[in-house]
Amino acid sequence: MFPTHRPRRLRRTPVLRRLVQETVLSINDLIYPLFVVPGSGVAQEVSSMPGVFQLSVDKAVAEAQTVYDLGIPGVIIFGIPEQKDLDAQGAWHECGIVQQATTAIKAAVPELLVIVDTCLCEYTPHGHCGYLEVGDLTGRVLNDPTLELLKKTAVAQARAGADIIAPSGMMDGFVGAIRSALDAADFTEVPILSYAAKYASAYYGPFRDAADSAPQFGDRRTYQMHPGNRREALREVNLDVAEGADMLMVKPALAYMDIIWQVKQATELPLAAYNVSGEYSMVKAAAAQGWIDEAAVVLETLTGLKRAGADIILTYHAKDVASWLKP
Numbered sequence: 500m501f502p503t504h505r506p507r508r509l510r511r512t513p514v515l516r517r518l519v520q521e522t523v524l525s526i527n528d529l530i531y532p533l534f535v536v537p538g539s540g541v542a543q544e545v546s547s548m549p550g551v552f553q554l555s556v557d558k559a560v561a562e563a564q565t566v567y568d569l570g571i572p573g574v575i576i577f578g579i580p581e582q583k584d585l586d587a588q589g590a591w592h593e594c595g596i597v598q599q600a601t602t603a604i605k606a607a608v609p610e611l612l613v614i615v616d617t618c619l620c621e622y623t624p625h626g627h628c629g630y631l632e633v634g635d636l637t638g639r640v641l642n643d644p645t646l647e648l649l650k651k652t653a654v655a656q657a658r659a660g661a662d663i664i665a666p667s668g669m670m671d672g673f674v675g676a677i678r679s680a681l682d683a684a685d686f687t688e689v690p691i692l693s694y695a696a697k698y699a700s701a702y703y704g705p706f707r708d709a710a711d712s713a714p715q716f717g718d719r720r721t722y723q724m725h726p727g728n729r730r731e732a733l734r735e736v737n738l739d740v741a742e743g744a745d746m747l748m749v750k751p752a753l754a755y756m757d758i759i760w761q762v763k764q765a766t767e768l769p770l771a772a773y774n775v776s777g778e779y780s781m782v783k784a785a786a787a788q789g790w791i792d793e794a795a796v797v798l799e800t801l802t803g804l805k806r807a808g809a810d811i812i813l814t815y816h817a818k819d820v821a822s823w824l825k826p
């Protein structure tokens with residue numbers, strides 16, 4: 500009695516396997532996050548994220564050049580300002596740290612895409628992603644006043660030369676508000692990559708060390724989504740599409756692969772997945788112990804994200820992956 504179907508026939512040799520491989524991870528899919536701090540000559544490793552550094556603008560420019568030379572299409576910039584205040588001035592001021600870094604990187608490496616994270620949490624003393632009234636310790640983030648600050652931030656970022664605006668604060672109406680502000684300032688050609696389905700996740704822990712953006716009280720559950728919710732992700736996505744998003748993001752990635760798949764089926768827009776800080780740190784910790792093969796695990800994980808539907812992957816592994824994928 501012989502099996503009539505023998506899938507192993509197509510797995511027999513490396514070249515056959517290469518021929519029938521369905522999903523291929525490419526350098527072209529990757530975006531590398533950068534954390535920019537004030538000063539010069541600064542390169543401070545983030546202790547919970549080995550291999551990731553807070554960089555001053557000069558160092559960030561050098562890093563951007565490295566990223567470009569590796570063939571990675573772009574970076575996403577997060578800023579740590581000199582000062583924090585309730586109006587998040589550091590986010591929208593024309594001399595804000597992200598604006599400085601954007602202008603400097605675009606001048607030095609014009610072909611590298613500069614994506615900017617558009618949010619307030621790094622710039623407010625309370626660490627929330629939106630506007631809170633003076634003295635409000637209940638953490639009630641006010642939606643529409645936040646939109647006004649996000650509009651100013653996005654326009655300042657576009658003025659500094661940002662290629663893509665990526666609002667991440669999960670405020671209602673943020674894509675529409677930013678789109679109209681960009682259009683009114685004549686930045687009709689600047690696309691919006693919306694963090695459309697962003698969950699309230701413990702996997703962001705190490706990022707908050709890197710970006711100095713941990714909420715000082717409360718948590719982000721009044722604006723980020725509950726991990727148990729799947730249909731709500733579609734509602735968020737549909738709103739962002741209706742408001743004019745050009746690209747969508749699901750975040751985090753690993754515990755949310757079903758969301759990636761679902762959003763991919765539901766929309767035609769390019770889809771990004773954010774392989775977040777905690778996902779990175781877990782791999783780095785196990786690899787440092789010699790418990791896993793770092794390159795193999797990372798390549799498998801990112802291939803899985805792509806198979807689930809991600810067209811673009813934001814990952815702290817991007818530089819390593821680029822070197823591993825080099826022929």
Ligand code: PBG
Nearest residue numbers: 618620667702703706775776777
């Ligand atoms: C906040 C923001 C977060 C990340 C990027 N922008 C999460 C948060 O603090 O809620 C997380 C990225 C990561 O963990 O790598 N707007």
Ligand code: ZN
Nearest residue numbers: 618619620628
């Ligand atoms: Zn935020």
